[in-house]
Amino acid sequence: MNLVVDVGNTLIKLAIFEGEEFLSKKVNIKGDFLETISEIKKKYPQITHCIVSSVGKISETHLAKLKKEYTVLLLTHSTKIPFQNNYATPETLGVDRIALISAAAVEYPQKNVLVIDAGTCVTYDFISKTNTYEGGAISPGLQMRYKAMHTFTEKLPLLESEPIDKLIGNTTITSLHSGALNGIVFEIDGFITHYKKTFKNLTVILTGGDIHFLRDRLKNDIFANSNFLFQGLNHILELNKH
Numbered sequence: 001m002n003l004v005v006d007v008g009n010t011l012i013k014l015a016i017f018e019g020e021e022f023l024s025k026k027v028n029i030k031g032d033f034l035e036t037i038s039e040i041k042k043k044y045p046q047i048t049h050c051i052v053s054s055v056g057k058i059s060e061t062h063l064a065k066l067k068k069e070y071t072v073l074l075l076t077h078s079t080k081i082p083f084q085n086n087y088a089t090p091e092t093l094g095v096d097r098i099a100l101i102s103a104a105a106v107e108y109p110q111k112n113v114l115v116i117d118a119g120t121c122v123t124y125d126f127i128s129k130t131n132t133y134e135g136g137a138i139s140p141g142l143q144m145r146y147k148a149m150h151t152f153t154e155k156l157p158l159l160e161s162e163p164i165d166k167l168i169g170n171t172t173i174t175s176l177h178s179g180a181l182n183g184i185v186f187e188i189d190g191f192i193t194h195y196k197k198t199f200k201n202l203t204v205i206l207t208g209g210d211i212h213f214l215r216d217r218l219k220n221d222i223f224a225n226s227n228f229l230f231q232g233l234n235h236i237l238e239l240n241k242h
Contacts, residue, residue, distance in 0.1 A: 001047040003040065003070060004233045006096075007054040009120075012036075012062075015230040016044055020238065022227055033062050041069055051075060051237040053095045053229075073240050075099070075233065080240050082106055084132045094123075096229060101125050101133050103232030104205065112199040115228070116188060118208035120144060124191055128199070139187065142210045145180045161213060184210075185217045192220040 006013040012033050015025040028036050040047070050070040052058060066072050073079065075095045083105040087093050096117065104113040104127050117123045118141060125136040140148065142161050150158035159176055167182060169175030188206075196202050206215055207228040215224040225231075 001044055001049075002234055002237050003044075003047050003050040003066075004230050004237070005050060005052045005058075005066070006099075006229060006233065007052065007056050007058045009056040012058075013230075014040065015227070015234070016040070016047070017230075017234045020234065022230065022234075025227065025230065030059075030062075034065055037065055037069065049073070049237055049241060051233050051240075053099055053233050055094060055096050073237055075236060079236060082131075082235060082239055083127060084130075086132050086134050088135075097123055097125050097136075099229050099232035099236065100205075100207065101127050101232070102235050103228045104203075105131055105133075106235045107231065108203050111203050112201060113203045113205065114192065114195050114199075115205045115207070116191070116222075117229070118142065118184070118188075118206065118210040118214055120209075122184065122188070122208075126195065126199075137191070142180060142184055142213060145184065146176070149176060149180070161210070163213060181213065181217075185214060188214065189219050192218070192222075196220070 002017040004015040004017065011027055012030055013025065013027050016023040026036060048071060050066050051073045053075045077091045077093060081098060082102050100115045100117055104115050110129050112129050113127050115125045120141045122139045122141050123136060127133045146159050149156050156176065162177060164177040164181055166174055166178055169178040192204055204220060204222045205228055206222045206224045207226060211224055211226055
């Protein structure tokens with residue numbers, strides 16, 4: 001069995017796999033990590049291997065705990081991956097994007113796939129039907145847009161994301177919500193439309209923390225998968241066992 005650990009800036013997300021089968025996941029703050037690992041060890045004593053993907057920073061204490069319990073693979077740009085990487089600066093490619101493209105490569109072989117991760121930033125990553133990663137784009141995420149409008153103006157308030165069906169805001173509050181949410185929806189739909197014009201039979205995957213805000217608002221057909229990054233990390237771990 002495998003333990004997948006995704007370290008963010010404030011949260012650590014964990015998932016359990018039996019081979020390629022997803023079993024469960026857990027999200028906690030970094031202060032609860034050691035307790036969570038002890039609980040997982042008791043509940044799943046069959047786990048032998050672990051992969052760590054760290055966008056934020058994992059502490060030496062946390063890493064030492066994992067290494068004590070499991071055979072640990074720390075994901076970097078030099079880790080063996082299930083696709084050809086054509087990124088001009090592979091050492092700068094985020095481990096989260098590596099994991100997402102790995103999921104696309106294994107789950108959708110010989111297909112053109114665009115993976116959209118709607119999190120702190122919105123990332124667009126494209127892998128061709130020849131299993132070659134070509135690159136993509138990065139833009140501000142939903143909450144970042146709210147923060148930017150507040151930070152770089154004198155009077156606009158800082159709002160939390162919330163669903164809105166209005167295109168035309170009739171107050172400053174509803175205008176901010178419309179601009180942030182509709183703006184990101186139009187952007188994503190625009191990217192998908194242009195990719196579809198260039199690449200035939202395109203498969204589009206939407207994942208990330210803001211998936212629930214976006215999936216039903218997009219005009220283009222997509223597959224929504226909140227566990228796509230976990231799947232990619234597990235595929236990388238399985239590949240590197242051999």
